[in-house]
Amino acid sequence: MKTIVIFGATSAIAKAVAKLYAKEGNKLFLVGRNPEQTQTLASDLKVRGAKEVAYAVADLAKIEQHPTLIATIKQSCTQIDVALLAHGILPNQNECNQNVEKTIDAMTVNFISPVSLLTLLANEMQVQGAGTIAVISSVAGDRGRQSNYVYGAAKGGLSIFLQGLRNRLHAKGVAVLTIKPGFVDTPMTASFKKGALWAKPEQVAKGIVKAIEKRRDEIYLPAFWKGIMFVIRQIPESLFKRLSL
Numbered sequence: 001m002k003t004i005v006i007f008g009a010t011s012a013i014a015k016a017v018a019k020l021y022a023k024e025g026n027k028l029f030l031v032g033r034n035p036e037q038t039q040t041l042a043s044d045l046k047v048r049g050a051k052e053v054a055y056a057v058a059d060l061a062k063i064e065q066h067p068t069l070i071a072t073i074k075q076s077c078t079q080i081d082v083a084l085l086a087h088g089i090l091p092n093q094n095e096c097n098q099n100v101e102k103t104i105d106a107m108t109v110n111f112i113s114p115v116s117l118l119t120l121l122a123n124e125m126q127v128q129g130a131g132t133i134a135v136i137s138s139v140a141g142d143r144g145r146q147s148n149y150v151y152g153a154a155k156g157g158l159s160i161f162l163q164g165l166r167n168r169l170h171a172k173g174v175a176v177l178t179i180k181p182g183f184v185d186t187p188m189t190a191s192f193k194k195g196a197l198w199a200k201p202e203q204v205a206k207g208i209v210k211a212i213e214k215r216r217d218e219i220y221l222p223a224f225w226k227g228i229m230f231v232i233r234q235i236p237e238s239l240f241k242r243l244s245l
């Protein structure tokens, strides 16, 4: 039995991951913002086969509460085999252009909050000398575009932070996985028109669990996004700035 800790547990992608781990009879510790949804998920995971499910309710934008949250998790879980960070928001770029507070809020949830949690978690997991830290970044972090560069900058910063953390924790026996999904059909993207490039949360969740098992460093999900982002990164800036992307 493994112990899986999930931050942003009520996210559509995280829920799909949690269901896969529950089916295998693992222990789960959920961190969700909405008390009712988190409790409902905990009960559902128990029914699906989880050995044990504990949870905490937290607004993860409140950085000052992170040390207490991590202490609560450590009291419940003697060992953390997998820590998955899934919380995030997709801000409206036009609103961010007009309102610096919205920009700062998005940066806080998508970058500062994960960095704070990862700093605390890394120190705990370094001591245990085992386990995997898996974090949902995004393909949006691979290149800045006018339509979502606040979100993209936060995810890009997060991906770089994870590179450094991986480099630091490799010798300590802790794997760090950067997850870069493309378009996924979840509440976050409910207002978007869907097309051929879109994936379901369940499909992405399978890829996440497999990558954790294999102790991969970085994964694009679905895998074809690796090729798409390779091409997008090759476009010279002198041309890229003229495109309306």
Ligand SMILES: NC(=O)c1ccc[n+]([C@@H]2O[C@H](COP(=O)([O-])OP(=O)(O)OC[C@H]3O[C@@H](n4cnc5c(N)ncnc54)[C@H](OP(=O)(O)O)[C@@H]3O)[C@@H](O)[C@H]2O)c1
Pocket (backbone or CB within 6 Å): 008, 009, 010, 011, 012, 013, 014, 032, 033, 034, 058, 059, 060, 061, 062, 085, 086, 087, 088, 089, 090, 109, 136, 137, 138, 139, 180, 181, 182, 183, 184, 185, 186, 187, 188, 189
């Ligand atoms: N959907 C995509 O196309 C896509 C693509 C690439 C990457 N991602 C990333 O995938 C991750 C999961 O997103 P999703 O697509 O599954 O969307 P989602 O279902 O909307 O999940 C987002 C989750 O983040 C939580 N959250 C937001 N702000 C929070 C805060 N201050 N404190 C605690 N929790 C907070 C939300 O909690 P509430 O339920 O309480 O609001 C929700 O559970 C995110 O990091 C997202 O950036 C998504």
